[in-house]
Amino acid sequence: MSDKRRTVHVCQGTGCVSGGSEKIFLLLQDEIYNSSSDGEITLKRTGCHGFCQQGPLIVIEPEGTLYSKVKTDDIPEVMQSILPGGKPLDRLFYHDPITTKSVRYYHDIPFYSKQERTILKHCGNIDPEDINDYLAIGGYNALKKALFEMTPEQVISEVKSSGLRGLGGAGFPTGRKWESCRNAPGEKKYVICNADEGDPGAFQDRSVMEGNPHSVIEGMIIAAYAIGAENGFIYVRAEYPLAVSRLKIAIEQARGEGFLGNHILDSNFNFDIGIFQGAGAFVCGESTALVRSIEGKRGRPKAMPRPRTTEEGLWNKPTLLNNVKTFANTPLIILNGSEWFAQRGTEKSKGTAVFSLTGKVVNCGLIEVPMGVTLRKIIYDIGGGVPGGKALKAVQTGGPSGGCLPANMIDMPVDFDSLTKAGSIMGSGGMVVMDEDTCMVDVARYFLDFTQRESCGQCIPCRLGTVQMFKILDDITKGNGRPGDIDLLLELSEAIKRSSICGLGKTAPNPVLTTLRYFRDEYEAHIHEKRCPAGVCNFN
Amino acid sequence: MGSYRGDRGELVPILQEVQDNLGYLPENIMLDIAKFIGVSESHVYSVASFYAQFRLLPLGRKRVAVCRGTACHIRGAPQILNVVEKTIGLKEGETSDDLEYTLETVACIGCCALAPCVRINKDVSGEMTPEKAKEILLSMDNGGQDVG
Secondary structure (H helix, E strand, O other), X not given: OOOOXXXXXXXXOHHHHHOOHHHHXXXXXXXXXXXXXXXXXXXXXXXXXOOHHHOOOEEEEOOOEEEOOOOHHHHHHHHHHHOOOOOOOHHHOEEOOOOOOEEOEHHHOHHHHOOOOOOOOOOOOOOOOOHHHHHHOOOOHHHHHHHHHOOHHHHHHHHHHHOOEOOOOOOOEHHHHHHHXXXXXXXXXXXXXXXXXXXXXXXXXXXXHHHOHHHHHHHHHHHHHHHOOOEEEEEEEOOOHHHHHHHHHXXXXXXXXXXXXXXXXXXXXXXXXXXXXXXXXXXXXXXXXXXXXXXXXXXXXOOOOOOOOOOOOHHHOOEEEEEHHHHHHHHHHHHHOHHHHHXXXXXXXXXXXXXXXXXXXXXOEEEEEEOOOXXXXXXXXXXXXXXXXXXEEEEEEOHHHOEEEEHHHOOOEOOHHHHHHOOOOOOOOEEEEEEOOOOHHHHHHHHHHHXXXXXXXXXXXXXXXXXXXXXXXXXXXXXXXXXXXXHHHHHHHHHHHHHOOOHHHHHOXXXXXXXXXXXXXXXXXXXXXXXXXXXOOOOO | OOOOOOOHHHHHHHHHHHHHHHOOOOHHHHHHHHHHHOOOHHHHHHHHHHOOOOOOOOOOOEEEEEEOOHHHHHOOHHHHHHHHHXXXXXXXXXXXXXXXXXXXXXXXXXXXXXXXXXXXXXXXXXXXXXXXXXXXXXXXXXXXXXXX
16 A cells, blocks of 8 residues: 555444444554554544445545455454555455455445445544544534525525425425424424334434434534424434434534534524434334324324324424434535435435345445436345345335335336335335245235234224234235135225324235235235245245 | 433433333332322333333343344344244243343344344344354353253
């Protein structure tokens, strides 16, 4: 390596931490301390760099060398390679599983080079526990711009014209939500960040919070200015202890710099954020349930008809609730303008989408792509295809509220409306790839098992209906399916969708409906031939 | 309860702090919390029993949690759960009589790229195979009992 200053990033996302990256960081710190490097090497802990499957990851900047699957034993050699005149360690480079060629720089690896990162741009190359790193990349400049150069109405108008949409099932336009909250009567208003990422198979919100917590906080402050709120909460799952601790540090540092608290940046605007840890209830991703949970109640959704949360939310005050990535997008829109944001994406789905790409795919990890790219590009170009030469069978998006799309639909663009039309949803961003060894009836059973456990029990269609659907699916996967089960599942699905009071129940049948729509033959083989085509179900 | 004011909205955080310190929510403490916040005892119980995080019984010193997230499921979590159950001799949700182990499942740890995952206390181990899971359990302090 050439002689110049280097920054060594050690990924401290949950995935890499599970591989021992905390110890790797400490060992490297000792090595650097004991070396003759004389301040030429800076060591940084970063959030998720994205390529979790290849972790623990070390990235050496500025040139972008990536060391993958690093073990503690490798550290002395890693250190030698970083020192001036050191030789790069070929064996720790990423090895392409198809060509087996080694690739030194991460920007040459298709997993990275085929992405377009905006929200994730700085996840993995800034220290999430040091506000100076965020300030150095222009952090909080959007807040200054909003506060001193824009009226709240202008902020809302900018977000509206960006076309940014929320990540609930419907993809509701963010700017319109902000506007209705601003216009709602009442002095006291709240901003809440929904970080209750409860979808199994999804970790993109966690990664944003762990990797760049200030981007979420800055977005919330701008939103608070826009709607006129003085208090906010980040509602984060208790299962994400690392995200919680990094958010706490970030909030403290933001207060110290005058970005939070009274008279923010000496203006007349006051706003502060508290963290509320969700106690493990999937239904609390629903706005009214989330609000009740903060109020110290059971997290039970309010039945329709009811006022919108933007009119009557936390403690019955107007409340703006947005997802982590919606807030993380906000500073980018304010700073770069709505036109910049709207360059990416499709006519009705602007910007980028962040997915947790997992399951039967070669490159698992955290990815970001413009709205409208095809599933093929995500699975094959970025994901590297299905491992072991197996055939792709389906892609699941949207978690338990979403659906499974068959392999023959992979040229479909990924955006809000195409996914909805196909029977799934964008949701918060889980994307689970399934191959020929995955049984689609078992997958449907899996999701219904999840929803029947997570039903809050308040309304009968959801409480009893999901249990009945689960039992039928369980019977089918055990070889006890009866003729007529498919019709019964369809009938129950229709009833549950129509009569449940909240999104959990209304979307619970989606995994069953989509697997029936696209993989009915697998249900029939189970029921009529007592055979599991994927060889997953055990009929003893 | 020094740092709390006794607002209704503090119920969940108080329960979380008690559980962090004691590992579960003892009945007498829930009664005290009801008085402190000024809500009925049944309200505290209804909240404590609603959320998956809260435990009404003491937990084992080693909390083994098998992730049953979607990615983990399709990459073999059911087989991992099976081998863990056999290795420590407990079913999902059970705690051993000597309070050594508790076996739980979690909806998703968020470590999906390394599926399937197991968490023991606070440490997550990824890319599990039944053999690897068994090895990790048996290598814990005091070992596990192999009843499989």
